[in-house]
Amino acid sequence: MNRSKQKRRRLWPILFLVALLVFPAHGWAADSTDNGKWRYTALGDSLAYGIQSDGSAGLSYADFLADDLRNVDRLEEFTKAFAVPGLTSEGLLSQMQTNEEAVKSAAEADLITISIGANDFLKVFSKDPDELKNPEVVQSILQNVGENYGKVVHQIRTVNPDAKIFLMGYYNSFPAYPEEDQQQFIQLMNALNQTIQKVASASGSEYVATFEAVADNYDTYLPNPQNVHPGEKGYERIAEEFWKAVKPFVPIATDRIAGENRYETAVEISKQGWDESDTIVLARGDHFPDALAGAPLAYQMDAPILLTKERLPAEVMEEIQRLGADRAVILGGTEAVSPFVENQLKGMGLSVQRIGGKDRFVTAANIAAVLNGNPQQAVVANGMDFPDALAIASYAAGKGSPVLLTKDIRLPDVTALALTDVDASIAVGGTRVISDEVFQALPSAVRYGGENRYETSALIAKELNPADRAFIATGSDFADALTGSILAAKENSTFLLVPPNYLDASIAEAAEELGIRHFTILGGTGAVGPSVTEELMKSVHK
Structure with a gap:
């Protein structure tokens, strides 16, 4: 068997994982208040939505973060209704430009969290993995993510300049696979996270890193090697990192x-x-x-x-x-x-x-x-x-x-x-x-x-x-x-x-x-x- 066939065979299980992230089973989860409590809107992809390691819909990091606010009696309202599995940065930008309910929710929110960008790479990967070996293609995707993400946050700031906005960085989704296969994705996630950090810095938003937190215990946080999504404990762990970032801003x-x-x-x-x-x-x-x-x-x-x-x-x-x-x-x-x-x-x-x-x-x-x-x-x-x-x-x-x-x-x-x-x-x-x-x-x-x-x-x-x-x-x-x-x-x-x-x-x-x-x-x-x-x-x- 020649080397190119070996490489293609090794990529098949990863392609299966990518399909799970980009095309999971769909479905929708069903003015600042004057009492000091927050309205919280979670935007983004399947991680905000809550796709589990078995492919089912469940609690996301946003749900656990909402619980943190509820526990200190600071939560007035929470929605993740505008989080969509498979959503790309372009899709989120379109949502914030055309979906009146999503814009209204963002305009009235005191807290907004966003997880977006990984699917921009994964959709390309699902069609032709070799495309992501081309530096020009990778740079083009990163540029599009950065521009779209920047426009999304600008759109939110236009309708809600006082919102506290937190942008999620991504973790390594493929820890169960050989080191050779992981490295490409780790490099891509690091580059994507750097892009998200730049958007956060330029927009006065906060960046929430999750890479190291999930890497502490892959077996617990990503329990299914055949699925890139976290289990419940993984979402809880991601929420802990969000809470560390959000907590200092929470009114006492x-x-x-x-x-x-x-x-x-x-x-x-x-x-x-x-x-x-x-x-x-x-x-x-x-x-x-x-x-x-x-x-x-x-x-x-x-x-x-x-x-x-x-x-x-x-x-x-x-x-x-x-x-x-x-x-x-x-x-x-x-x-x-x-x-x-x-x-x-x-x-x-x-x-x-x-x-x-x-x-x-x-x-x-x-x-x-x-x-x-x-x-x-x-x-x-x-x-x-x-x-x-x-x-x-x-x-x-x-x-x-x-x-x-x-x-x-x-x-x-x-x-x-x-x-x-x-x-x-x-x-x-x-x-x-x-x-x-x-x-x-x-x-x-x-x-x-x-x-x-x-x-x-x-x-x-x-x-x-x-x-x-x-x-x-x-x-x-x-x-x-x-x-x-x-x-x-x-x-x-x-x-x-x-x-x-x-x-x-x-x-x-x-x-x-x-x-x-x-x-x-x-x-x-x-x-x-x-x-x-x-x-x-x-x-x-x-």
Whole structure:
């Protein structure tokens, strides 16, 4: 067999891949707002549309980027209806010149992402691969892509000069093929990406590189060697690169969930997170010990934590009725939550389960025992005060890790027993709250502790529970942090404790390092003052 026949035979599988990218199964996915939220329009080819590694239509990088905005409550509207599989730069230019709906969407968008240009090469390749070995042909295509792309962005800028526009660079689509076959495409993609970068620079847009990100793990991100499109994890990885570029431009927002007191604040948190719930978790609102370990259990039950006094407050009874709950789980013994409250719940038609013990340590162990499964990791915090247990509550809830309690220099027997089948543990707080002696008695323990409760909270947020959104509660009392921790876990948010009237330096540093884009304040201004909110905003504007 002569060398030219060998080369043609080697190109056949690549031609098949090209056909998948250029001609996949078609179909359509179905004024700046004044509330600070963004309208997002994704334009471009099959990567914006969401063709999967098996050829089906699914979630694209744009969908995941929209989720990132939604998670920080900055998304007003999202569409990828004008993303078209097989679209070339000329096709996108035509769309922006003739499709009134596409132009209208771009004109009203606050954020626009574009992936275009690869199909300009691939359509030529599908007809005659040898054409792309001709430098003049390649240069002509690059010039056309650059001119068309530039006109597209200019058209958008004409109708919407304030839009944030992000242009995607391409990855190597053929990592499963021999090095000899890959090199031509790598060179072409590098040249194409350089062209896109120039368009971004000339138009005041942002360029988003994806080549190295996808190259980190081809097997995971491009799972089908017979298809050039990413799998879902690949689209997620591309979206991560977009989010890194977009995030600094996202407006920072704050909101506050508060009532007249801690009981009403717990109700407002419940309203924010649950339209309905068949179960509520009830804890004493003026006595913290029995409630410290409750967050993972409430999260597992998808139930809000509500607070009570010696008798159920009227607003709590009303919230139970609104939720349509038929079951209540009481945290603590009768000294914490009275039999009278239990009878009130039964009188409302709820079945009641009480999880308590002779002291806070036994209660925490009993709550851990009720959690489903056999958790590999437990959290251990000092039970004689509340801050550290609550600083990690949302993380523990999201991970399904029980919160167990200890004394500073002695590990209670009931806690040691509860740790018997646990493989690893997290010790929350410094040596003043969990001594080295206690730490050494914990299974495969890692300590997260700062000089004070705020440093500990900041450390947990940065190292264990990073997120773009943060729930903020006072570190001077337990109630708002307890009831808000489950909502924070539901919202995939981090959690920070703050002093009532100033911002601890460690919290400011954590907010800046994490790049928080949305702060949800728990409790009224007496719990977290306006000055704290102002300082939080400043910390991420540095």
